Amino acid sequence: MAKHHITTTINGEEAEYLCEPQETLLDVLRDEVGLTGTKEGCSSGDCGACSVMLDGRLVCSCLVLGVEAQGKTVETIEGMADGEVLHPLQQKFLEEAALQCGYCTPGVLIAAKALLDINNDPTETEVRYWLAGNLCRCTGYDKIIRAVMDTAADMRGA
Amino acid sequence: MSGMRYEAPNSVDEAVKLLADANGAARILAGGTDLLVQLRAGMIDPGVVVNIKNISETHGIAADGGAFCIGATVSGAEMGEDAALSAAWPGVVEGAELIGSTQIQGRATMAGNLCNASPAADSVPALIAAGATCTVVGPDGQREVSVADIPTGPGQNSLGNGEFVLNIKLPARPANASDAYLRMIPRTEMDIAIVGAAVNLVLDGDGTCTEACVVLGAVGPKTITVADAAAALVGSKVDEAALAAVAAAASAAATPIDDKRGTVAYRTKVAGVLASRAAAIAAERARS
Numbered sequence: 001m002a003k004h005h006i007t008t009t010i011n012g013e014e015a016e017y018l019c020e021p022q023e024t025l026l027d028v029l030r031d032e033v034g035l036t037g038t039k040e041g042c043s044s045g046d047c048g049a050c051s052v053m054l055d056g057r058l059v060c061s062c063l064v065l066g067v068e069a070q071g072k073t074v075e076t077i078e079g080m081a082d083g084e085v086l087h088p089l090q091q092k093f094l095e096e097a098a099l100q101c102g103y104c105t106p107g108v109l110i111a112a113k114a115l116l117d118i119n120n121d122p123t124e125t126e127v128r129y130w131l132a133g134n135l136c137r138c139t140g141y142d143k144i145i146r147a148v149m150d151t152a153a154d155m156r157g158a
Numbered sequence: 159m160s161g162m163r164y165e166a167p168n169s170v171d172e173a174v175k176l177l178a179d180a181n182g183a184a185r186i187l188a189g190g191t192d193l194l195v196q197l198r199a200g201m202i203d204p205g206v207v208v209n210i211k212n213i214s215e216t217h218g219i220a221a222d223g224g225a226f227c228i229g230a231t232v233s234g235a236e237m238g239e240d241a242a243l244s245a246a247w248p249g250v251v252e253g254a255e256l257i258g259s260t261q262i263q264g265r266a267t268m269a270g271n272l273c274n275a276s277p278a279a280d281s282v283p284a285l286i287a288a289g290a291t292c293t294v295v296g297p298d299g300q301r302e303v304s305v306a307d308i309p310t311g312p313g314q315n316s317l318g319n320g321e322f323v324l325n326i327k328l329p330a331r332p333a334n335a336s337d338a339y340l341r342m343i344p345r346t347e348m349d350i351a352i353v354g355a356a357v358n359l360v361l362d363g364d365g366t367c368t369e370a371c372v373v374l375g376a377v378g379p380k381t382i383t384v385a386d387a388a389a390a391l392v393g394s395k396v397d398e399a400a401l402a403a404v405a406a407a408a409s410a411a412a413t414p415i416d417d418k419r420g421t422v423a424y425r426t427k428v429a430g431v432l433a434s435r436a437a438a439i440a441a442e443r444a445r446s
Binding site (some may be wrong): 004021022024043044045048051054055058059060062063064065067068070097110114115129130131132133134 | 164166190191193197209258259261347348
């Protein structure tokens, strides 16, 4: 079967790739584009490790076909820092050790940023429900939730 | 899925032709949250996947004289962001918003939830209680179908070859009308309902219920419309006695399975509890 030639925008830059119809956006990002920050966990939309932004919406890239990204904008963890300057969420996760093995962290950061971009004063309950689709087997979540709340507080104070 | 083709037509006619030509070997891609999981798991092996998101008629939420037309590719997140829809049909919106995580909400559609025909589909009971219809397009043109007639059993729907759902329509409402949906899941978030209950009702100026519809999900192979529960509400002030009768009728109507997620006895009891609570919430919303 012929591959599809897809042109899209990834982290603000035009990108193009060839992909099979059944390949997921996750497969394409990792294997064709070489952006391996986005992780594969369950590949069934349950764990959130593969979270990316697609046209401004938080999605699981394992549940999006690579061909669907035609003409769309994709934002991944690689686009989160501004050059060498970490995003405040990334900085806070480091300072407060809100990660252990780190495998879920790119997805958590993408999802948390999506929340703070629309609500910079979430309650703890709102943060917990928003991140319910990001599973972490190490931290027990408390440090993650605290880091997100503290980042939001810093961003409000800035 | 090695030989799978991908098509993203721009018109209804093109999509219908692609689907009809595939003669049953096609699958429709809207939100993809069921389709991609089924592809990955090898549960399906379609010859062609037809993405309907480039068809403008599947986009957006249109309000018209109090009625709403929700395109087949509108996500749960888009529904939740629509203030007018959320005010008019809070039960329908809360059902759709209960599907999956934030990530899933960015993609999953009510039309997909309907056509996937899971007995536990969270958006379906409230749609049926609302009296929603959908526009089905196909080789013979388009037809308006009651949403209740789409699912025919677990994983089965009534759509013919070449047909797909283009939109879902909610009727205009009289004053003092509202709805509610509640579900029971073993976790606190992101799980599949073991019982779902939707209630849609209309009150008159005195607070007496004049119309009601009570629909259960996840306690049978299809949703169950509980006429006795609706009858208990109509003519009442949605008081304790009426709510107790709703609970009894809902429990009596439930025909759940017994599995590790919930026993028959538990699901039957909870069906009554949720139906009565949903009725109380819908009435409270209708009064305010």
